[in-house]
Amino acid sequence: MGIDGVSGMDPVNAGPISYMFGVGRRSARREETDMARIEIYSTMFCPFCSRAKQLLRAKGADVDEIDVTMSPGRRREMMERAAGQYSVPQIFIDDAHVGGCDDLYALEAAGKLDRLLNGAT
Ligand SMILES: N[C@@H](CCC(=O)N[C@@H](CS)C(=O)NCC(=O)O)C(=O)O
Secondary structure, three states, X not given: OOHHHOOOOOOOOXXXXXXXXXXXXXXXXXXXXXXXXXXXXXXXOOHHXXXXXXXXXXXXXXXXXXXXXXXXXHHHHHHHHOOOOOOOOEEEEOOEEEEXXXXXXXXXXXXXXXXXXXXXX
């Protein structure tokens, strides 16, 4: 039994296809550290995206980046998940919408980001 009740499926070793379709909720590294799953929708040459990734990586977070520059379908997906917001980045922690770069830094300034990243949602 894998995590999250995915029967017969080892989320860490489920292979690239399962990984692409998000069967495994946490990567091997997340499994070890119990860090939250971070997804960031970004585009190329986006200073706000770089700034957000910089903060997350400085905290040791394992970031799944979804580049929507050339992908209108993924941009639509982003907007659906982010209550219609179009700008990048849009950041999700364990599937919960955090918002953009400013929102991420506001969480940090309020002393709430570490707790979210450590999976205490
Ligand atoms: N306040 C936003 C600003 C984000 C922003 O302006 N991103 C630019 C790219 S660097 C963008 O998506 N511009 C297109 C738009 O706003 O429609 C944040 O902190 O994330």
